[in-house]
Amino acid sequence: MSSLSTLPSSRATWRLGLAVAALVLGAALPAFALPGGGKTPRDIIDAQQPPQVQGVDVEEHLGEPLPLEARFTDEQGREVRLGDVLPKDKPTLLTLVYYECPMLCNLVINGQVSAMRELGLELGKDYEAITVSIDPKDTPAQSLERKRRHLQAMGKPETAAWHFLTGTEDNIHKLTEAVGYKYRYDEASKQFAHPAVVQVITPEASVSRYLYGTSFPTQDVKLALLEAAGGRVGTSFDRVVLSCFKYDGAMRRYGFYVFGFIRVGALLVLTALSTMLIYFWRRELKKGAAA
Template identity: 45%
Template sequence: MKERFAAAVACVLLCASGARAVRLPANTGEPSGSPPILQRVDFEQRLGTQVPLDLPFRDETGRTVRLGDYFQGKPVVLTLSYYECPMLCTLVLNGLTSALRALRFDLGKEFVAINVSFNPRETPELAAAKKATYLKEYRRPGSEAGWHFLTGDEESIRRLTEAVGFQYAWDERNQQYAHATGLVVLTPGGQIARYFYGVEFSPRDLRFALIEAAQGKIGSPVDKLLLYCFHYDPSTGRYSALALNSIRIGGVLTVAALISFIVVMLRRERRAATNAPTWTPGGVTPRP
């Protein structure tokens, strides 16, 4: 009860202090004056869209799998990063790993993570090397069963990236892909639940997204109470304090505090009356 009370108070204080999320553009592409290739890059939100779970890929061992094999009653964190990317993809995976290490949830237990390379020329050997690197960074036993690094053919990659709104382009001059950065949280049934943009991800926001995607089947009562105080803003890809709900909780807490105070005072008065000495003709007699 104390833990819930503290969490609720924190919600109210956050709103009272005017806490706000940093606003990020929904379109992660470059301004119109940028090189033409960057104008073909975007990460468009398609919340609620069903991802095709029948798509064939190969896992890091070379085994043929279906995307749906990894949707077994747990929410999924999806990243789209190719393994020989010279910079951005590594930053995305580094940022995800940092956020995952801060979570109390464990990979493979409460949720699953999948990285899909959007370069059809890459091999399971590259995927295996990348997986080994990040499992070592994550440093939690048993996580190898919960983090999957996939490769696939052009058709499977195209269908997946189109479903999640991820647009990228091959830069012939620099011999690398131009692409956006971020990750997608999906429900256990494969619907798109949340987007997070950039290369650094808030552990708090990721935790909220996983709880929402799992429809409250993971997370503590305190998590769910805190989530009531925050609202996901699709235009920023972040959770911000929701003032109305916090005010409601604040009102409930105020009433509860007043009732508790009255109950305590009444009990003290009764105890004092019970222990008070009684008057008799022979003098004052203490109560036994």
């Protein structure tokens, strides 16, 4: 009798255990494995974050144009249009930082420099770089100091094609809104809360890819630049390699693309067969001429 009386409570405990397990499992799963592809509503995400970072995010605006008429000041103190410093024949690495950032901005730029050193692509010839401060208080003198420091770390001259720009709040917002870069200023700490990301820009001045984090795999940066260039930079081999890799939006990186590999393999086989047939055809022609 006592064992029967405990059965309902045992079932309730079992159900509770299942519910708790489901909650724990749900928390452990990556966002892209959850129903809805991890697209949690913005207000729910903000409610779970400290007030200082609420609204800080990246809204990917792939294919969207940049505001070419936005005006900035370069490291030499000259006023320039964004459209004037963006190259029209090669891709660009665009970073948004601020010079008084105590940590994150330096990590992003240092990660970018580390990747750029190992790319196998030449700054100025194959691609360019632009860094824009999101703080209207930053100055051209600070831009020049940062440019010298980072180019020296790459072993490049001060004239290399990496532009450091400052601007007014209005022009900064034009650019950040165009690329979906959401940040906010915390009055208490006198600091900006912002994402860690590098944007890859096409020669047509539109957003091609976002590279997230503070450490950027060299292969991902190179493939993103080759992809943005549309075959206008890099070697023929680079373009073959690009066809074997595909960007994984969930993992936010490039992965091996088996169908691309098969397609390249089939092309190589076709080339080999064509060469062999041409060889035998020419040999038969020579035999016929000799007879």
